[in-house]
Structure formats: structure tokens, C-alpha cells
Amino acid sequence: MAKIESLEMKDISKSFQGVKANSNVNITIRKGEILGLLGENGAGKTTLMNILYGLYQPDSGNIRINGKNITINSPMDSRNHGIGMVHQHFMLIQNHTVAENIALGFEKTPLFFPQRNLNEKILSFAKNFNFEIDPSRMVWQLSAGEQQRVEILKALMNGADLLILDEPTSVLTSQESRDLFQNFREMRDQGHMIILISHKLDEIIELCDRVTVLQKGSIVGEAATKDVDKKSLARMMIGRDIIFQIEKEPMERTEKVISVEDIVVKSDKGLDTVKNVSFEIFRNEIFGIAGVSGNGQRELVEAITGLRRVEAGKIVMDETDITNETARCIHDRGIAHVPEERIKFGIAPGLCLYDNAILKQHHKSKYSSSLFLAYSKIKQHTQQLLSEFKVLAPSINIQTKNLSGGNIQKLILGREISENPSLLVASHPTYGLDVGATEYLRNQLLKRRREGGAVLLVSEDLDEIFELCDRIAVMFRGEFMGVLEADDQRLEDIGLMMAGSMRVTD
Amino acid sequence: MNIRVTERIGILPRHSILSLGGSLAAGLLAISSIFIIFGVNPFFAFAKIFSGSFGSIYGIKETITKAIPLILIGSGLTLAFRAKFWNIGAESQLLMGAIFGTWVGLNWGPHLPAPVIVPLMFMAGFVGGALWGLIPAILKVKFSINEVISTLMMNYICNEFMKFLIVGPWRGKTKHGFPYTDDLPASAILSLIPGSRIHYATLVIAIAVVIILGIAVYRTRFGYEVRVIGENPDAAKYSGIDFFRTTVIIMIISGGAAGLAGVGEAAGIHHYLSYPESISSGYGFTAIIVAWLAKLNPVNVIFSALFFSGILVGGDAIQISLGLPAATVQIFNGTLLFFLIMGDYFLKNRVTLQWREEGN
Numbered sequence: 001m002a003k004i005e006s007l008e009m010k011d012i013s014k015s016f017q018g019v020k021a022n023s024n025v026n027i028t029i030r031k032g033e034i035l036g037l038l039g040e041n042g043a044g045k046t047t048l049m050n051i052l053y054g055l056y057q058p059d060s061g062n063i064r065i066n067g068k069n070i071t072i073n074s075p076m077d078s079r080n081h082g083i084g085m086v087h088q089h090f091m092l093i094q095n096h097t098v099a100e101n102i103a104l105g106f107e108k109t110p111l112f113f114p115q116r117n118l119n120e121k122i123l124s125f126a127k128n129f130n131f132e133i134d135p136s137r138m139v140w141q142l143s144a145g146e147q148q149r150v151e152i153l154k155a156l157m158n159g160a161d162l163l164i165l166d167e168p169t170s171v172l173t174s175q176e177s178r179d180l181f182q183n184f185r186e187m188r189d190q191g192h193m194i195i196l197i198s199h200k201l202d203e204i205i206e207l208c209d210r211v212t213v214l215q216k217g218s219i220v221g222e223a224a225t226k227d228v229d230k231k232s233l234a235r236m237m238i239g240r241d242i243i244f245q246i247e248k249e250p251m252e253r254t255e256k257v258i259s260v261e262d263i264v265v266k267s268d269k270g271l272d273t274v275k276n277v278s279f280e281i282f283r284n285e286i287f288g289i290a291g292v293s294g295n296g297q298r299e300l301v302e303a304i305t306g307l308r309r310v311e312a313g314k315i316v317m318d319e320t321d322i323t324n325e326t327a328r329c330i331h332d333r334g335i336a337h338v339p340e341e342r343i344k345f346g347i348a349p350g351l352c353l354y355d356n357a358i359l360k361q362h363h364k365s366k367y368s369s370s371l372f373l374a375y376s377k378i379k380q381h382t383q384q385l386l387s388e389f390k391v392l393a394p395s396i397n398i399q400t401k402n403l404s405g406g407n408i409q410k411l412i413l414g415r416e417i418s419e420n421p422s423l424l425v426a427s428h429p430t431y432g433l434d435v436g437a438t439e440y441l442r443n444q445l446l447k448r449r450r451e452g453g454a455v456l457l458v459s460e461d462l463d464e465i466f467e468l469c470d471r472i473a474v475m476f477r478g479e480f481m482g483v484l485e486a487d488d489q490r491l492e493d494i495g496l497m498m499a500g501s502m503r504v505t506d
Numbered sequence: 507m508n509i510r511v512t513e514r515i516g517i518l519p520r521h522s523i524l525s526l527g528g529s530l531a532a533g534l535l536a537i538s539s540i541f542i543i544f545g546v547n548p549f550f551a552f553a554k555i556f557s558g559s560f561g562s563i564y565g566i567k568e569t570i571t572k573a574i575p576l577i578l579i580g581s582g583l584t585l586a587f588r589a590k591f592w593n594i595g596a597e598s599q600l601l602m603g604a605i606f607g608t609w610v611g612l613n614w615g616p617h618l619p620a621p622v623i624v625p626l627m628f629m630a631g632f633v634g635g636a637l638w639g640l641i642p643a644i645l646k647v648k649f650s651i652n653e654v655i656s657t658l659m660m661n662y663i664c665n666e667f668m669k670f671l672i673v674g675p676w677r678g679k680t681k682h683g684f685p686y687t688d689d690l691p692a693s694a695i696l697s698l699i700p701g702s703r704i705h706y707a708t709l710v711i712a713i714a715v716v717i718i719l720g721i722a723v724y725r726t727r728f729g730y731e732v733r734v735i736g737e738n739p740d741a742a743k744y745s746g747i748d749f750f751r752t753t754v755i756i757m758i759i760s761g762g763a764a765g766l767a768g769v770g771e772a773a774g775i776h777h778y779l780s781y782p783e784s785i786s787s788g789y790g791f792t793a794i795i796v797a798w799l800a801k802l803n804p805v806n807v808i809f810s811a812l813f814f815s816g817i818l819v820g821g822d823a824i825q826i827s828l829g830l831p832a833a834t835v836q837i838f839n840g841t842l843l844f845f846l847i848m849g850d851y852f853l854k855n856r857v858t859l860q861w862r863e864e865g866n
Contacts, residue, residue, distance in 0.1 A: 344738075351733060
């Protein structure tokens with residue numbers, strides 16, 4: 001197959017059940033270019049790229065490579081044409097190792113002992129791109145960030161000329177993103193092309209040569225990135241100006257809500273993943289945990305919310321020991337949880353909105369007697385959640401999986417906040433959300449703080465951490481490298497702390 | 507020519523009806539070809555099946571009789587299947603119910619009047635089926651043992667255990683050495699609607715179970731937890747639903763319902779225990795298809811159970827009048843299940859054919 005010199009998508013239209021996801025979209029990308037695809041959630045970016053990757057077929061329009069029409073009926077076709085894609089939601093087989101997952105999609109996989117022969121190749125590739133990857137680990141043991149790296153590596157190893165990346169940096173630290181971008185630039189200079197789907201304006205401006213902006217399935221703007229700035233891009237994308245600076249008023253910490261004392265938590269693999277971590281969170285405070293995912297954040301959160309055993313140490317809330325209580329008991333005591341992978345943990349996708357609006361709360365007396373659920377009250381509560389938290393949904397009777405990611409997250413957050421919890425634990429709450437939804441969610445977290453709630457925020461997005469948190473802990477390999485006030489000068493070295501090369505003690 | 511498959515978003519009622527009708531039609535078409543191979547006109551065979559099961563008073567009575575165990579087991583299975591607990595062991599849960607019920611009937615029946623002994627037998631049958639269903643539930647939740655394998659294997663264990671009972675310790679003194687238990691005493695035998703084999707006590711219980719489960723699934727806390735577990739076990743864990751408790755209750759109900767059916771068969775039809783295959787004739791397996799055809803809605807089970815019992819009764823009719831092999835009914839059922847599952851695929855996905863290459 002000849003190398004791709006140029007690729008065009010012409011007049012692509014695609015609708016799902018009468019809803020137009022793409023209408024007459026045209027994009028062109030040439031050799032040695034990085035094209036940004038910008039737009040809010042539900043703008044049709046991912047649909048467009050799924051068409052290019054062969055996951056969907058367009059209703060009309062066609063795709064040309066080097067000026068010739070081609071048909072792409074499946075991802076296999078598209079890979080044969082030299083197109084690779086890294087999805088936002090990972091397409092990895094959880095029960096297989098990293099090497100096995102890579103072997104699956106890899107053309108040059110030897111017939112016998114594929115893992116063994118591939119290991120070396122994977123390691124050399126990984127080294128090349130500065131990824132820390134153990135090919136023999138099971139995918140389900142990897143954090144979101146690590147899984148993303150496997151996906152990128154997989155596409156790179158398949159030697160794609162055109163690489164499509166759906167929100168690739170959402171789970172990377174800024175340092176990692178910079179390294180990744182450096183790799184992308186090198187690839188571009190060697191004649192590869194890259195399509196980057198993103199909500200992040202900085203990223204688009206920093207990395208891309210050109211940007212195409214989608215809104216409600218149509219192209220609303222195209223520009224060379226050197227001619228535009230953040231403000232004008234944002235306006236193009238959502239059709240209005242947005243406030244980038246979220247206002248956080250100074251606030252005194254009041255009474256203590258929770259104290260975590262020297263806890264040790266094991267990973268699924270049985271290793272100590274959280275090692276003697278201690279901290280306290282107060283009312284009117286957002287406590288942030290920064291760090292690359294996979295350093296024990298998930299295990300820590302699960303231990304606090306009752307989903308994972310605490311091996312040693314204790315967790316005390318309002319003078320009561322809640323260590324190793326059940327998830328329901330901990331929830332009833334006032335710890336709400338916005339989980340890390342919202343579709344995997346936060347909702348039952350096939351059930352209606354009103355069923356999901358009471359997940360975790362269905363046992364409470366206001367929604368149910370000892371036997372029956374009070375559906376009229378539940379539906380009323382759901383309506384209220386939708387309007388209060390600005391969830392866009394045609395009706396409360398639809399299956400929850402039909403909502404966009406942002407709306408699902410608003411529903412989950414609304415559900416968790418509506419109980420007025422003493423402590424809200426939020427893991428990567430804005431991961432993969434568009435600017436509008438992100439802004440909304442962050443303001444909601446600040447509102448919790450204003451109203452006297454305590455918030456534990458786990459995030460890899462440093463902007464988010466700096467914007468919202470009163471104190472920031474940096475986690476590395478299961479330990480806190482330091483807990484600092486948000487105005488501490490030493491936070492300039494947060495990158496070093498995240499990499500484990502600096503420890504700050506008071 | 508290309509085939510495109512896309513996920514169907516927003517399934518309308520007419521889609522469900524269309525897929526159900528389509529798969530039944532396609533299934534009957536496939537079965538027709540089997541009849542043709544045997545040299546039987548398929549229309550004639552279908553007419554015979556229909557007239558055999560619904561075409562006469564006798565046929566209707568028999569159809570209702572055979573629908574009783576299917577309703578009981580099928581509605582219990584909808585609950586288990588909804589929570590994605592694949593209970594393939596209803597056959598032996600039925601047999602355990604029959605064993606427990608018969609023991610109570612044989613030992614206590616002679617001393618107690620019918621209004622006392624019959625409820626006791628049903629209770630014992632429920633407990634028997636529930637215990638047999640409980641074992642795989644515990645194995646699954648505590649030791650992650652796949653329930654398909656364990657429930658299936660429990661069928662064999664129960665079969666052999668039952669044979670051991672009737673050949674060994676429970677062999678009837680009045681049966682001249684045949685491997686049957688003694689007849690149940692008169693007070694322990696279920697009364698029938700005169701002129702039929704319909705043991706109405708079991709029928710009433712079956713309808714009650716359907717109604718209770720219908721309400722339980724859609725209106726209760728327990729039903730909500732079952733649906734969340736079935737839709738997303740991770741979310742169920744996150745929301746603090748007690749897996750162990752819920753799974754155990756599901757299997758107590760599902761196994762117990764099958765056990766009730768076992769009492770009905772033993773005390774209503776046979777009046778003694780004999781070989782497992784004559785007590786049940788595969789109701790536990792047919793009920794899997796019944797539950798599936800009902801789209802896991804307990805109320806629909808009444809109709810799908812009548813449909814399949816009609817096939818069982820009509821199948822007997824064509825065996826006798828057309829000289830077809832006894833396995834015909836099983837082929838019939840298997841083929842229909844196959845097409846029903848296929849229908850589900852077409853319901854969840856849009857499949858379109860694309861006749862020419864686009865854009866050339």
C-alpha cells in the first residue's frame with residue numbers, strides 16, 4: 001500500500017435515528033500535517049473519525065486517499081490503508097496482557113509464541129517514546145493513563161501513516177503531554193499525518209498546524225493555528241465567550257470532616273499500592289490529589305468509599321471509625337463519590353434516567369419503603385435533578401447510555417451532591433468533557449466548598465488542581481511527596497514531585 | 507455487496523414485535539424444511555400441531571396442564587436471567603422439589619388431612635428447589651465459579667441421586683420391585699379439574715408467582731437491585747448493593763419456583779417418584795426458551811409457556827399420527843430458540859445491505 005500523501009473526506013453525512021451527527025463535512029489533511037478537530041461533546045468529531053476508521057459507514061459522501069476514492073468498511077480496511085486510531089474509551093481486552101493486546105492488532109505478529117517475540121519490540125518502542133510499560137502486565141491492572149499509553153503504542157507499532165487521536169492527553173501529565181507532542185512533531189516531520197480530536201484549546205494551538213471546528217455536526221470554522229488565539233477558537237466552538245478563570249474566593253477551613261491515618265491499601269495484584277498515607281480534610285475545603293494515574297489514587301479513593309479493603313491504618317469521620325465499613329454504610333454517613341470511569345462505575349447504561357438518578361440512594365426511606373420503590377417521588381426527584389444540574393435529556397424515560405458524556409457526568413454529580421454529603425470524593429470529574437461542561441462541573445465543586453462541604457479531588461489535570469484546590473497533595477508510587485497550600489511557592493516544582501524526584505516535608 | 511451493521515439507538519415497540527414475528531416466522535420456515543425431509547407436508551404438520559394442542563377441549567386441557575410447570579420455572583428464570591445469572595439447572599431444581607415434596611407426602615401424608623399436607627408439600631418442594639439453586643449461587647459469589655457449569659453439572663448429580671433413591675431406599679413395597687416409590691396417600695394427591703389432568707392448586711400458585719415476580723421486578727427495591735446487577739455489576743458494587751444477598755435471594759426464588767413445579771408434577775400427575783426423565787420431560791430446559799421468548803418479563807411468561815406447551819402437546823400428536831421421531835419436538839424447540847436469539851441481534855443492531863460501491 002502506497003503511503004498516504006493526502007486524505008480527503010468529502011460531503012460526509014451520518015445520522016443516527018434521525019439525529020444528524022455529521023452533515024456535509026469536508027476535511028482535508030496532507031502529508032506532514034497535524035490537524036486539530038475541535039468541538040464540544042456531541043459536536044460529531046468522534047463520529048467523523050469513527051467513519052474514517054471504518055467503525056461507521058457514512059450515509060453519504062466519500063473518502064479519498066491521494067485523490068482516489070476508497071471504501072472503508074471496517075477498521076481492518078482502514079488499517080490496511082495506513083490509518084490508525086486511538087480511542088478515548090480504550091479498546092483493550094482487559095483480561096489479556098499488554099503484549100497480547102498489542103499482538104492482536106499487529107500485522108507482523110508471528111504465528112507461534114507471539115507474546116515472547118513481541119516483548120522486545122514493545123520494549124524498544126516504549127523506550128523510544130519514553131513510555132514506562134511492562135508488556136507482561138494484565139490490562140485490567142493498569143490505570144487509565146497506562147492503558148492510554150498501550151493504545152498509542154499499539155497504533156504506532158502498526159506503522160500508521162495517519163494517526164487519529166481522540167483526546168489523547170486527557171490522562172497524561174503536562175510533562176508527559178509535552179513529550180508526547182514532541183513525538184508527534186517528529187512523526188509529522190517524517191511525513192506522517194495526525195488528526196487530533198480535542199477540547200483543549202491550548203493543546204490545539206500548541207501542536208496543530210491547522211484546526212477545523214465542528215458544531216452540531218457541521219463545520220463552523222477552519223483556520224491555520226498561527227492565525228488564531230484561544231479566545232477566538234473558544235468563540236468558534238461554543239458560539240459565545242467563556243470565562244476561563246473560575247473565581248475561587250478565599251475561605252477559612254472550619255471543622256474537620258475526615259481524617260485518614262496511615263492507611264495501607266493493596267492493588268488488585270496484591271501489592272501495597274497505598275503506603276501509609278495520612279491526611280485530613282476540613283469543611284469549606286477542596287483537597288486535591290495530583291499525580292500521574294496509576295500511583296495509587298484509584299486504590300486510595302476506593303478505600304475511602306468502601307469499595308476496597310484497608311489493610312492497615314484507619315479512616316475516621318466525625319469521630320466515628322469507618323474503616324472497612326460497607327460502601328452503603330459509608331455513603332449513608334455522608335461520603336458521596338463521583339467515580340473515575342463514569343460509564344463503567346457510575347451508571348447502569350441500559351436503565352432509564354430515573355433508575356440511575358437514585359443509584360446508591362434507592363434504599364433511603366424517601367424513595368422506598370422496606371419493599372417497594374416510590375416511583376412517583378423518584379421521577380419527580382429526577383426531573384428536579386435534570387433542571388437543577390442542567391442535564392440535557394429528551395425525557396427521563398430514555399436509556400441513560402443515550403446521553404452524552406457531559407450530561408451523564410452532570411447527572412452523576414447531581415445525584416451525589418443532592419444528598420448534601422459532608423465529603424464529596426471526585427475522581428477525574430472533568431476527564432473527557434468539553435469546555436462548557438468542565439466549567440460547569442468545576443463551579444459546582446466550588447459551590448460545594450462555599451456551602452460548607454469538603455471535597456477530595458483526584459485529578460491529573462494540573463490546571464484543574466490549581467484552579468480549585470486549597471491544599472494539594474502529590475502522589476507518587478503510593479506515597480504523598482508533599483502536601484502544600486495552594487499558594488506555596490514550592491508548587492513550581494510539582495512536576496518533580498510527580499516524578500518522584502523531590503519530597504517536601506513541613 | 508456489503509453488509510453494514512450499526513447499533514440501533516432507541517428501540518421502538520414495533521421493532522420488538524417485528525423481530526419477534528420475524529424470528530418466529532423464520533424459525534417455522536426452517537422447521538418446515540425438516541418436515542419436508544421426513545416427507546411430511548409442513549402445513550399439514552403445523553395444522554396437526556395446532557389442532558392437537560388448541561383445536562380440541564382435550565388438547566387445550568393438556569396444553570394448560572403442561573404449561574403449569576413451564577410458567578413456574580420460566581417466571582423464576584426471568585429473574586435469574588435478568589441479573590445475568592444463567593441458571594441452566596432448573597431441571598434438577600424441579601426434581602429436588604419433587605423429591606422433597608414426595609418425602610413429606612409419603613411420610614406425613616397418612617396422618618394429615620389434605621388442607622394441611624398439600625401446603626406442607628409445596629413448602630418442602632420450594633425449600634428443595636431453593637437449596638439446590640442456592641449452592642451454585644454461593645459458589646459463584648464466594649468462589650467465582652461459573653454458574654452455567656455448576657448449574658448444569660448439578661442436574662447430573664440430582665438425576666443420579668434420584669435414581670439412587672427410587673432404586674434403593676425409597677423403592678416402594680407395593681411396586682413389585684419396580685424402581686418407583688409407593689403411591690402418595692390420597693390426602694397428598696392434588697385434586698384435578700374434573701375430566702382433565704389440570705392440578706389447579708399448582709396452576710393458582712403459578713399465576714400467583716407470576717404476579718408477585720411481575721411486581722417484584724418493576725416495583726420493588728429488590729427488583730431494582732436485580733436490574734442494576736444485570737445491567738452493570740461494577741455500578742452495583744459502586745452503589746453498595748449486596749451481591750451475595752441479592753444473588754442468594756434470586757436463586758432461592760428461581761430454584762424455589764422450579765421446586766414448586768416439581769411438587770405439582772409428582773403430586774398432581776404421577777403420584778409417585780420414578781425415573782427423573784419421566785417426572786420432568788425436560789421442562790427445566792424448555793423453560794429457558796419460555797423465559798427468553800417472554801423477553802424476561804414474568805407476565806409474558808404465561809403466554810410463552812402456553813405457546814411451548816402447545817408445541818409439546820401438538821408434538822405428541824404428530825408423533826402419533828404422522829409417525830415422526832420423538833426428538834421432533836426438541837428439534838422444534840431448539841430451532842425456535844436459535845431464531846429467537848438471532849432475532850435479538852437484529853433488534854439490537856441495524857443491518858443493511860449495500861448493493862453497490864459508493865462514490866464510483
